[in-house]
Amino acid sequence: MSSSNPAPGPLVDGPHDPEHDPRASYALEPDQVDRLTGRVLSTTGRTAAVHSPIDGSPLAHIPQSSAEDVAEAYRRARAAQAAWARTSLEDRSAALLRLHDIVLDRQDEILDLIQLESGKARKHAFDEPLHIALTARYYARTARQHLETRRLSGVVPGLTRVEVNRVPKGVVGIISPWNYPFTMALCDGLPALLAGNAVVAKPDAQTMLSALLGARLLEEAGFPKDLWQVVAGPGRELGPPIIERADYICFTGSTATGKVIAGQCAERLIGCSLELGGKNPILVLRDADVERAAEGAVRASFSNAGQLCVSTERMFVADQVYDRFMERFVARTQALTLGATLSWESDMGTLISEGQLETVTAHVEDAVAKGAVVRTGGRARPDLAPYFFEPTILEGVSPEMICFGNETFGPVVSVYRFHDEADAVARANDGDYGLNASIYSQDGDRARRMARQIKCGTVNINEAFAATFASIEAPMGGMRESGMGRRQGSEGILRYTEPQSVATQRLLRFSPMLGMSEETYAKVMTLNLRLMKKLGRA
Incomplete structure (x- = not known):
């Protein structure tokens, strides 16, 4: 054709x-x-x-x-x-x-x-x-x-x-x-x-x-x-x-x-x-490569200006690396080239609509009014495009703030400290969503074991989202209120x-044959079942 x-x-x-x-x-x-x-x-x-x-x-x-x-x-x-x-x-x-x-x-x-x-x-x-x-x-x-x-x-x-x-x-x-x-x-x-x-x-x-x-x-x-x-x-x-x-x-x-x-x-x-929807978490463990985690966090949070179903909006960072990680995460975010252009030079573009801008602005303003701290960003940038909003990192976000549990779908991420990894997993699982998560650790086996505890349809280790998203053989989709069914893979x-079963029967019929009584037929079938078990048949 x-x-x-x-x-x-x-x-x-x-x-x-x-x-x-x-x-x-x-x-x-x-x-x-x-x-x-x-x-x-x-x-x-x-x-x-x-x-x-x-x-x-x-x-x-x-x-x-x-x-x-x-x-x-x-x-x-x-x-x-x-x-x-x-x-x-x-x-x-x-x-x-x-x-x-x-x-x-x-x-x-x-x-x-x-x-x-x-x-x-x-x-x-x-x-x-x-x-x-x-x-x-x-x-x-x-x-x-x-x-x-x-x-x-x-x-x-x-x-x-x-x-x-x-x-x-x-x-x-x-x-x-x-x-x-x-x-x-x-x-x-x-x-x-x-x-x-x-x-x-x-x-x-x-x-x-x-x-x-x-x-x-x-x-x-x-x-x-x-x-x-x-x-x-x-x-x-x-x-x-x-x-x-x-x-x-x-x-x-x-x-x-x-x-x-x-x-x-x-x-x-x-x-x-x-x-x-999703409210996707990243966990940065105490043994994470801080520079790699900071680079991944930027992509996880600000790709497509955060308008990505698998983007990160919550980040949990171990006490042991928190300060070093935040220094690099903020620095990398501030180094992004912002612009609404068709060239390859821009690192982040604009939000798509006035409605998206209003949602992002409302989430940030509400968080700040209730005590959150803006580490970088936090402003609309109409000088760049009508709906442009800066990549924004928040600290001190608490449950009474709109952005704590509601999906922002914009370039806004909240960062939290943790000391105990079991607590971090519990906080990552908090809420009703379960689409995508990331874990940063230099111990791959440990990170994979932790991934099994996270209630998300995809979990990336030492990567933001692309490892699962681009692996087309791997199924992709959400748990809980992040959806049902999967795209990709089988x-x-x-x-x-629709699966359609077609069975063809030869010689033997599933009823008494050759003058056999119903009782004898039942005994023969019972012996057959026992034999199949001994032979290891499923």
């Missing part, structure tokens, strides 16, 4: 020169925007404006979908899925491998668009095409491992043949967030496609263009056009009709919304996977399938 579409030009017009101010030299080309927005299924005649958080400039007007458009999206997706499910695993895998190459070849275009829509630093935007390439290659190379029909042991050796097929669910509804607009729009859908499903996607309204570019690249890689449908509009309007027609729902977003979605899926008896693709 190959695409007949010609290779398009770049979405962003302007010199790729870091000396230039991108707010003055970059603009989206209207015809390229039209190609993207034309992929939205919309008959309403309504549009919604999208603006760049870099400087507030308009990027596009996104057509808005209705419940009827959602219904049409499912109709088209189901028609395409019926044919796609008959496509060989080899052809599906080949399309994923083509996508791998296209994403790497077009990464500059992808990065520009991600940055213009989200305002994040370029090095953090790079995580997105990197993650999609890793995901596409992993599932393409392991398709048979996950999806090929498997032979299992039958009840009667030699006479009962059992196979398990992996049958696609049908059409998967994916509701993706704004914080990683390219990777979150695609990464959950790639294994769904490989498993033989179609997708109806509703990306967040703030970052539709990045998601639409992803849909376009899927078609260029050879996936059938109708297999991946995109609708646009408020979640409160489109969420219910998406769930009403889906065979499975994948959602990434807030815990509050996730609970509503879980209830709606339960009403229909369909499955769902939910990656939700769990990330098997969630989109």
